Amino acid sequence: MIQEKEISQNNVAGEGEVIIHIKDLYKRFGDNNVLNGFNLKLYKGENLVVMGKSGSGKSVMIKCLVGLMQPDSGYIAVMGEEIRLLDRTTLDILRSEIGFLFQGSALYDSMTVRENLEFPMRRHKEKLGIITDTTPLVLEALESVGLADAIDLMPEELSGGMKRRVALARTLILRPKIILYDEPTSGLDPITAKEIIELMRSIQIKYGTSSLIITHDVHV
């Protein structure tokens, strides 16, 4: 079963604005009940870790949260908007407030680091205002993860830890209010994993984001 571990210092559960609310979430694949009445509340400014063994439905839950998967039943609301009721345009606008760090980084192979970071800006120009030059924004996001020098490299030229950092920079480019981390330290050596955890903390302090972290790593 999935367990929740509240690690925020900013909020005490039960107080403040609920930014993510999941109630009675069910999802099954054939005979396999992956999510069986899952409940969760994430408060503004909070970091919440959801732990569970492999195959316990953590990634399914987080994908339902951003509309990448449809649950069988249940209520999912992000910033007061019920995900299942939103049309594509409204969902895309809401998604610009959510950063998603994928398990394998999910950088676009055919694009440079700069293009990877510029990609989410294509559809959210209204949010960012009139931008004639995207370089300062890209550089700022890369500086936040300590990789400003990698701006013109291709993903294949980066190590696993660097890819994870660039992916983290990509989630920051639209200034999201919430960041979802799907196994942020999986596949990394302990030292790099520790660096990523520290980076996640520093980002939370710098940008004031709320975070939902899916992991099976007890060190997170």
Add this chain to the structure above:
Amino acid sequence: MNTVKQSLGGIKRFFIEIGELSYFAGRFFKEVFRPPFEFKELLRQCYHMGNRSLVLVMVTGFIIGLVLTLQSRPTLIEFGAESWMPNMVGISIVRELGPVITALVCAGRIASGIGAELGSMRVTEQIDAMEVSGTNPFKYLVVTRILAITLMLPLLVIMGDAIALYGSALVENFKGNVSFQLYNRYQVDALDYRDLVPATIKSFFFGFAIGLVGCFKGYYSKKGTAGVGLAANTAVVFTSMLLFVIDFIAVFISDIFYDL
């Protein structure tokens, strides 16, 4: 009994796949006319598929022209019909061999490439990342690729045909002492719009089939990295089969108009 069950299961899966492919094609037609339009990506894909397939198509076309002429020559000489060589080669290449062989070459190169690329993007969650970032991945990845190969294949076919006709002329120039210009004039004179128009129209359909199947197999790739290989492989097999079916239908229809 088991064999019968397996066969029925295979037939059922085949029809399910045809249904899913039709739905995928329907989604393409729904998305292609709906903004935002991804012109930049479309141009990039046109360059990628057209320009980078050009050498392969030209080499294949040239060899087909050479081989067809070399193989047909002795038989035509035996029947005293050597003078029909430019007509026979020209019509065979423009009507049938050029479009089909160019499409098969492109199926091998492009359908497998699309299948592997999209399959790899699917298993590494790049497609999900695109979706989360507010870009419609179907429009950005699928619509642009299908449109690009649909537009590029007829141009590749025309280029392949032209090179094949030159290859044929080269053989006759060496072996039959016919001038290059005269042989080419006979080839061009033998062709009319009833040869060119159906061949060009069916090239659009061939291109569409290559893009559609390649994207379909890659976009719904499963089973991790093994699924990527499977997507590339089945994309080529399925496309090749589909090309022959389309060719049969195209020949059948054009034959009706030819008789009018």
